[in-house]
Amino acid sequence: MTATTASTTKKDEADASAAASSKYHHPYTPYDVQMQFMKTVYDVCERGDGQVGILESPTGTGKSLSLLCAALTWLRNHKRSQFEASLSTTQNTSDEPDWVVEQMLKQKRAELAGKWERREARLAVARRREKAAAASLEKGERGGKRRRMDDGPRSRAKRAEDEEEAEFLLGDGDGDETTSRTTNDDDRLSWFSAETRAMLEKAGLVAGQTTGGDVDDDDSLGQDGIKIYYTSRTHSQLTQFIAELRRPQFPSSMPQSSSPGGTSEPIKHIPLSSRQRLCINPSVARLGSVAAINDRCAELQKPKKKDSDSKGCPYVPSANPSNALQFRDTALATLPDIEDLYQLGSRLHVCPYYASRTAVPGAEIITLPYPLLLQKAAREALGIRLDRRNSIVIVDEAHNIMDAVASVHAAALRLSELKRARGLLEVYVRRFGKKLKGASRVMVGQLARVIQGLSAWLTATLESPSPSGIVDPTALLKHKGADQINLFALNKYVQESKLAFKVESYSSYLEEDVKGEVDKKEPASPVLHTLSSFLLALTNLASEGRIFYEVLPAEGGREKDIKLSYLLLSPTHAFASIAADARAVILAGGTMAPFADYQTHLFPTHAPDKMTTLSCGHVIPPENLCVWTLSSMRAAPKGTPSSTGTLFDFSFSKRSQPSVMRDLGAALLNLCTVVPDGVVVFFPSYGYLDEVVQAWSKPEEGRPPIWDRLQAKKAVFRETKGASSDDVLAAYSNAILGEQKGGRNGALLLSVVGGKMSEGINFSDRLGRCVVIVGLPFPNIHAPDWKARMEYIESTAGAAGTGGTPSSASGKELAREYYENACMRAVNQSIGRAIRHRADYAAIVLCDHRFSSARIRNKLSAWIRGGMVSGSEDKGLAGMLGTLGQFYRGKAEKK
Missing domain, CATH: 1.10.275 (Fumarase C; Chain B, domain 1)
Known part of the structure; x- marks a missing residue:
């Protein structure tokens, strides 16, 4: 190849990468797996009509950024197509002459463009105002921390008897309240709970209405349009997502020929949360529990008797409607997180919990934690109305969505x-x-x-x-x-x-x-x-x-x-109301495999053509991953199955045998000699971890205990049930990244599948050069809850088939499948702690002969199966040490 040809090829590749990035407005050059992921998300949104996507993209592949790029690109494209469709409808249904129709289209296009321009100008003013406020705050004293101080104690002894009755006595009409308000499907206030409805009406903060009652047409843009509801497990995960939301830029929702503000348009986003996180009334927030705060908030909003001296909450939007409107515009203009909303409400002296509702109709993407989406009553109170045409639901970190549904109803x-x-x-x-x-x-x-x-x-x-x-x-x-x-x-x-x-x-x-x-x-x-x-x-x-x-x-x-x-x-x-009402539902996670349970238990009536599954490969090169199945200490003789050797069998009936625990210790001793830096070992339960450590602490004939020998090779740390993991993780990290002492090579962390170290903790780079899975962490099938769960699945197997048709599998087989899938999802989640970015590398050791069966292997994530060493289950400990030694030497030579 000539230099000119090579240069041309590189230029073509660069152009192709730039074109791929611009297609979904990704802020960086996406990997192939990211392009595949974004295309699938876009297609699921585009097909609509109840489509479901169950998508797996390993941690470190930019899953959250890919999700929002694909979904928001589709949303803006969809808005533009809706705009053109509305103009086309006007043209097709008119009997007027062509020149009249053309004039009507021109007038309608200019009217919509004017609304868009006025709204964007108003939000731009809000952005400038916030930047100025932030700059002023930087120069002065920062007040970033929340202050939830009490108003100060009142003298309870001096309070009169009638005051006690007014505050604590149950009213004669309590529990039999009625409302005189009439709502219908066309009333936009029907989105909200009766409590919120009354407040917004009183404040004049209804979408499309100003405090003076005049119609504000600029706000009608997007009121009934498409919305993306993005949910994740915790507020911290949502905060990370919002940080990603600030990276890309997207084209205007108006066609370029009609968009007076150029080709880009800032995203309209609003986060939703509970009163517990957003209440700025000190006397209410100090109550602590969600239920108590909710009840006190509702109590303060009840109409007061004319002769009553008690006052309601001074922060409700109706108390300061102009500030509430400013809150709405600022929230839509600035991509806030929950803490930003709290600070904004505190500054404007308006309740963030209620004021954020006024921004819901104008938002394009709404973020909220699991419980607020999964309960229908919570959705209605927040003003969330899912419908088949205009609602995209994205559930991130969805590997535990079934547990989350059970939890919010527990x-x-x-x-x-x-x-x-x-x-x-x-x-x-x-x-x-x-x-x-x-x-x-x-x-x-x-x-x-x-x-x-x-x-x-x-x-x-x-x-x-x-x-x-x-x-x-x-x-x-x-x-x-x-x-x-x-x-x-x-x-x-x-x-x-x-x-x-x-x-x-x-x-x-x-x-x-x-x-x-x-x-x-x-x-x-x-x-x-x-x-x-x-x-x-x-x-x-x-x-x-x-x-x-x-x-x-x-x-x-x-x-x-x-x-x-x-x-x-x-x-x-x-989950049925979400599955039935949304235009599309996307479940995404780093470790979603096995997929079968989501289809069977969340979408049992969905036809196959409504379901899309995807398991992306990893962004790391193949040579950066080595997955080994350690079935036995010794290699199996040629021509014989591996089961004839000394097996690693960690089933409940055999794992407590002294020889099994001794062989495990010997394998880890050898592994710690070969693996540099950090080794993380996941046990099936805390009880078994305690049992193994106790066995390793006993001295052997002529040799120190295995525990002492492990500590001589690496600094050893262990997770304990109920204790904080922060101190252990900090000490483990310091032992690897700090100065090495005593000739030890890194550290060894003994943890538990399903424990605090198995989810949400990153063992990237030197912290996790090897992950060992000991046994299969099956739940206790004799526990009452699991016993009842298995019996329920068996009894309902007749309707478990796709589309509601009888399942060909027996009830016992479906229950067994569910039981195994719960185990393997936990295994996949633990393994995913190690590989965190493209340049990372690690070895995965699956220590149990059952990992060699096709049934179990097929439940591992695709990227893990892709890194498996062929025939490793027959090569024993010696074969593993030789392969891993070569694997790590190759990485050291490249440095």
């Missing part, structure tokens, strides 16, 4: 909490019982009987010979005649009357009065709110849910206790 209650709830209620009734009227007196009495009934059942079960089991819900309330009570009506009353809040607030008020000052300790757990949540689970108890009990032994100064738990066994029905 409820738990302890006997000790019931005792405290009964005490609180007795104190309240002694003070206000004679003043309660009508339904309030009846409902409080019924709640007391329910507490007595549940307490009686738990007290009797506390001495049960079985420490755990499944509960018959009909048996729970047989005591004290509680089974005759209408739990639906009782629970409705408890929620609408804010009974839990008033009772617990009165108790806190008495405690403060006795002490003479506000208690500086953490607020006590809201036991009546906990009881209310459990009653809600009882009233909504469906065939896919079960109630369990668990006896809690006395420890740490705590008395013996017993806990009731409601567990959702299947996420199908709970």
Whole structure:
């Protein structure tokens, strides 16, 4: 090849890369796997009509940035096509002469362009104002930290009796509230809860309305348009995503011929969160629990009697509508995170929780944590309305989405909490019982009987010979005649009357009065709110849910206790409203394999042509990954299967054998000799890790214990159940990256699959040159919750087939598949901790002969299977050491 030809080829490649990057407006030159990922996301959004994408892209491949580039590119393209389609409709349905139609189109195009320009100009002003405020803050004293101080204690002793009644007494109409407002499907306020609706109407902050009641046409752009709802597990992950959102630039949503502001347009984004994170009222925020804050917030917004001196919350948008409008514009203009919204609301003296709702209609992408999306009631309260035409739902870190669905519908209650709830209620009734009227007196009495009934059942079960089991819900309330009570009506009353809040607030008020000052300790757990949540689970108890009990032994100064738990066994029905209502649902994660469970349990009625799955390769070159299956210590003789050798079998019945634990220690000793820097070992459980460490600590004949020999080679650290992982991780990192002492080569970290080190922790570069998976971390199939879950899957197997048709697989096979998939998702997640970027490299050792079976291997992520050394399961420890020695020498030579 000549120099000219080579130069031309490089130029062509550069042009192709630039074209690929510009197609999805990726801020960098994307890898091939990123292009494949973005194309799939774009296609799923484009096809719509309930399409589902289940996409796996390994950590380190820029998954989040690829998601937003593809989705927002599609959104802007879709908006432009909708604009042209609306003009085409005008042209096709008009019977006027061509020149009249052309004039109409020109006028309509100019009208929309004018609205777009005025809106963008208004948001540009908001951006400039925020930049100026930020610059001023830089020069002056920074006030970035949240201040949630109390307003100061009031003298409780001096408070008059009528003031107590006004604040804590249940009203005669509580629990039977009606609204005179009429809403319909065309009313944009129907997006919101009744509570938010009233506030926005009062403040004049309805989309398309100013404080003076005049129509603001600029805000009608995008009101009913497409929206992307992006959700992840934690607020910190959402904050990282918002940082990625600030990198790319996207073309205008208006066609270039109609866009007066040029070809680019800033993204409109709003984050949503709970009152607990956004409340700026010190007297409310200090209550601590979500339930207490929600109830107090609602209490402050109730209409006050004319002769009442009590005041509502001074931060509601209706108290300062002009600032609320400024909040809306600033939020849409600046790509804020939750902390930014809090600071903005504090500065403008307007509630960020409610003011952020006013920005929802104008937003293109809305970020929120799992619980706010997965519960239909939470979506409605936030103003989120999914529909088949205009809603794209993206779930990031979706490998645990089924657990997340179960978690938001779970409820738990302890006997000790019931005792405290009964005490609180007795104190309240002694003070206000004679003043309660009508339904309030009846409902409080019924709640007391329910507490007595549940307490009686738990007290009797506390001495049960079985420490755990499944509960018959009909048996729970047989005591004290509680089974005759209408739990639906009782629970409705408890929620609408804010009974839990008033009772617990009165108790806190008495405690403060006795002490003479506000208690500086953490607020006590809201036991009546906990009881209310459990009653809600009882009233909504469906065939896919079960109630369990668990006896809690006395420890740490705590008395013996017993806990009731409601567990959702299947996420199908709970997730159905999202699956049915959205235009497209995309589940994305670094380790989504195996895929089958998502299809079976989240989208059982979706036809095959509605489902798209993708498992991307890694961005690292093939030579940077070495995956070895260590089935036995010795290599299998030629011509014989590996099972004839000394097997590594970590099944529950065999893993405690002294020879198995000794051989594992010997394998790790040799591995630590070959592997530089950091080695992370994942065990199947904390119990087994403790058992192995105890065995390794015993001296052997003529030799020091294995534990001592491991410490001579590498600094050894271990994860412990319930303890913080931060200190262990810091010490482990320092042992590798700091100065080496005592001739040791790096560090060894003993962790647990499913523990704190297996998710969210990055063992990149030197911190994770080798990851060892010991055994298969199957859940305890004899545990009541897993036993019930397996029985449920077996019993519902007839409707588990795709599209609702009977499944060809037996119920037992489906249950086994679900059980294995739960195990292998955890394995994939742990392995993914090691490779974090394109230049990283690591070895993966799968230590158990069962990893050599095709059934188990097929459940590993595709990129892990691609790095497997062929025939490694037959080559034993010696073969592994030789291969890994060559692998690491090759990396050292390239430095």
